[in-house]
Amino acid sequence: xxxxxxxxxxxxxxxxxxxxxxEADLLDYREYAEWLKLLHPEMRYFIPLVRxxxxxxxxxxxREQQDNxxxxxxxxxxxxxxxxxxxxxxxxxxxxxxxxxxxxxxxLLSVEGEKGSREVQTRSRVFVYQNRIDDEVNHFVGKRIDTxxxxxxxxxxxxxxxxxxxxxxxxxALTVFx
Amino acid sequence: MSxxxxxxxxxxxxxxxxxxxIDDDLFKRELSHVFARAWLWVAHEDQIAKNGxxxxxxxxxxxxxxxxxxxxxxxxxxxxxxxxxxxxCRNDMGNARTFSCxxxxxxYSMDGRIVETPGDLAGVPGHATYxxxxxxxxxxxxxxxxxxxxxxxxxxxxxxxxxxDFEDYLGDMKEYLDxxxxxxxxxxxxNEMIGGILKWRVPSNxxxxxxxxxxxxxxxISHRSVDLVGINPSGGSGRRDDVxxxxxxxxxxxxxxxxxxxxxxFEEPDYQEGWAGNPEVAEYYRxxxxxxxxxxxxxxxVSMTVxxxxxxxxxxxxxxxxxxxxxxxxxxEMEMWRIFLVDRDAPQEVKDMARHYHLSYSGPGGLxxxxxxxxxxxxxDSSRGEISRSIYFNYEMGLGHARELEHLExxxxxxxxxxxxxxxxxxxxxxxxxxxxxxxxxxxxGPGPQRGGAxxxxxxxxx
Numbered sequence: 338x339x340x341x342x343x344x345x346x347x348x349x350x351x352x353x354x355x356x357x358x359x360e361a362d363l364l365d366y367r368e369y370a371e372w373l374k375l376l377h378p379e380m381r382y383f384i385p386l387v388r389x390x391x392x393x394x395x396x397x398x399x400r401e402q403q404d405n406x407x408x409x410x411x412x413x414x415x416x417x418x419x420x421x422x423x424x425x426x427x428x429x430x431x432x433x434x435x436x437x438x439x440x441x442x443x444x445l446l447s448v449e450g451e452k453g454s455r456e457v458q459t460r461s462r463v464f465v466y467q468n469r470i471d472d473e474v475n476h477f478v479g480k481r482i483d484t485x486x487x488x489x490x491x492x493x494x495x496x497x498x499x500x501x502x503x504x505x506x507x508x509x510a511l512t513v514f515x
Numbered sequence: 516m517s518x519x520x521x522x523x524x525x526x527x528x529x530x531x532x533x534x535x536x537i538d539d540d541l542f543k544r545e546l547s548h549v550f551a552r553a554w555l556w557v558a559h560e561d562q563i564a565k566n567g568x569x570x571x572x573x574x575x576x577x578x579x580x581x582x583x584x585x586x587x588x589x590x591x592x593x594x595x596x597x598x599x600x601x602x603x604c605r606n607d608m609g610n611a612r613t614f615s616c617x618x619x620x621x622x623y624s625m626d627g628r629i630v631e632t633p634g635d636l637a638g639v640p641g642h643a644t645y646x647x648x649x650x651x652x653x654x655x656x657x658x659x660x661x662x663x664x665x666x667x668x669x670x671x672x673x674x675x676x677x678x679x680d681f682e683d684y685l686g687d688m689k690e691y692l693d694x695x696x697x698x699x700x701x702x703x704x705x706n707e708m709i710g711g712i713l714k715w716r717v718p719s720n721x722x723x724x725x726x727x728x729x730x731x732x733x734x735x736i737s738h739r740s741v742d743l744v745g746i747n748p749s750g751g752s753g754r755r756d757d758v759x760x761x762x763x764x765x766x767x768x769x770x771x772x773x774x775x776x777x778x779x780x781f782e783e784p785d786y787q788e789g790w791a792g793n794p795e796v797a798e799y800y801r802x803x804x805x806x807x808x809x810x811x812x813x814x815x816x817v818s819m820t821v822x823x824x825x826x827x828x829x830x831x832x833x834x835x836x837x838x839x840x841x842x843x844x845x846x847x848e849m850e851m852w853r854i855f856l857v858d859r860d861a862p863q864e865v866k867d868m869a870r871h872y873h874l875s876y877s878g879p880g881g882l883x884x885x886x887x888x889x890x891x892x893x894x895x896d897s898s899r900g901e902i903s904r905s906i907y908f909n910y911e912m913g914l915g916h917a918r919e920l921e922h923l924e925x926x927x928x929x930x931x932x933x934x935x936x937x938x939x940x941x942x943x944x945x946x947x948x949x950x951x952x953x954x955x956x957x958x959x960x961g962p963g964p965q966r967g968g969a970x971x972x973x974x975x976x977x978x
Contacts, residue, residue, distance in 0.1 A: 404711045407878065407880050417882060424740040424743050429885040429888060470893070505715060509719070
């Protein structure tokens with residue numbers, strides 16, 4: 338990060354946050370096929386479980402590709418989730434939920450590589466509001482750590498960790514992408 | 516109270532009133548008559564592997580701490596300070612020598628007793644001074660479940676000292692539970708819990724879940740979307756690669772348990788290739804099958820896909836291999852828990868593939884399970900209306916077609932598609948709701964058919 342100039346940092350932050358807003362638009366307007374194009378073929382998507390544990394312990398979150406999780410998967414499974422929604426008989430999302438993604442507090446954690454093939458890691462807050470049928474409302478709020486890689490056609494999401502601010506998930510299903 | 520129990524569960528017609536899914540008074544009675552009496556799953560031993568380990572759990576609407584004391588003994592303790600009720604342990608898990616209440620400082624050792632270390636600070640602060648040494652600490656330890664049983668790495672408890680022994684409570688359903696808890700090669704208790712327990716709230720009456728898992732093959736249509744997409748660990752469509760040909764529903768009318776599985780056999784069925792997505796993993800299961808064949812020889816063995824131990828624990832024995840528990844929160848809300856199991860001594864890649872598969876299948880984010888939640892939640896919701904609550908659910912599929920099953924005591928079988936096991940579940944529920952003590956419930960004493968072969972289960976020869 339220290340090698341990044343102030344100007345480059347401003348530009349990067351602008352690019353990355355705009356990318357997040359565009360991604361949110363695709364999800365909120367249910368353009369899932371377009372959304373998939375933003376994902377790196379080797380991407381990992383991880384939403385660990387959160388536990389109430391003493392402050393001095395490091396067991397608050399379950400570990401990626403080791404423990405149980407809300408989601409811990411790669412592109413293939415994510416693509417299946419999209420295909421499932423598009424069957425129009427995935428009843429947890431049929432009729433479709435209304436969802437809005439709010440992404441905020443984005444900071445750059447690291448920038449690696451040369452312009453044109455950079456890899457950036459960011460941390461944001463995410464608030465996903467889901468309303469379903471008539472009075473079913475879910476709030477998915479938490480911290481999101483994203484790794485984006487720069488390629489010929491722009492940025493692709495290579496890694497996403499979502500730390501949800503809930504230990505017991507207060508939603509009956511997790512059928513929205515966070 | 517709404518109608519009498521026998522008008523809510525009309526057994527000879529296969530009818531169940533919607534009242535039992537939404538009524539407050541019935542819910543309160545369930546807590547005292549079902550949850551305060553039955554054997555309930557509380558933990559997996561991997562959660563309390565070392566002395567001093569603890570994990571919080573639930574029994575009905577009560578919060579409990581499952582501990583392993585300094586001598587290695589397992590206790591199930593009510594998670595509330597006996598002095599002023601503060602939730603003693605607000606961590607989900609950990610390791611400790613004592614629990615100290617944040618409110619007034621009463622402290623308890625891992626076996627639930629008030630700490631007896633001499634001095635005025637430990638145990639009950641001010642015991643010698645403010646209490647003048649008069650409070651009898653022995654009387655004020657944590658309230659404990661009088662019955663605790665560690666069974667093949669799972670921990671169970673009952674609040675009722677008169678409950679039958681856990682094995683008697685299971686009856687021959689034990690063999691099906693064993694299938695899930697034993698290794699793929701049949702090695703006893705060869706299971707490991709993948710770290711972490713899924714806990715989520717569902718706006719559903721708790722009974723929809725055990726009913727679903729006790730023998731409802733009919734709802735397969737709910738999962739058409741995941742079947743079309745395919746999460747089959749051998750690739751392709753479908754959500755499993757190991758559904759056997761001989762699958763049927765097997766229920767235990769005197770006990771309330773039931774399973775979708777296979778009747779006992781004395782020769783291992785041919786191996787069905789599975790987990791083909793990873794050849795090395797597939798080889799592990801193939802070899803396990805060979806070892807299983809050798810282990811059981813011409814002895815009796817069973818296998819199963821999914822089942823329910825009355826009242827609120829269900830388990831999957833194959834794909835995915837999991838345990839689910841349904842904790843009542845209110846008539847129209849439950850907290851669902853799910854853990855995943857793998858062979859303890861399996862190679863890491865077998866465990867990894869199983870974990871990935873389990874996660875894609877089960878839990879609120881599971882491609883299969885998320886659709887179940889939708890069914891249970893909106894079936895509960897649409898039973899709330901003044902008119903809708905007054906009508907009955909229909910459970911008459913296969914009514915009167917149950918056949919006695921050989922080699923398992925008190926078991927009946929009723930084919931792949933039937934509501935026999937749901938009827939068994941609600942008949943047992945009715946017995947619990949009516950009974951005033953275990954004297955009326957213990958198999959052989961209750962209003963259900965007699966255990967021990969004195970009176971055969973009604974049998975109708977058919978198909």
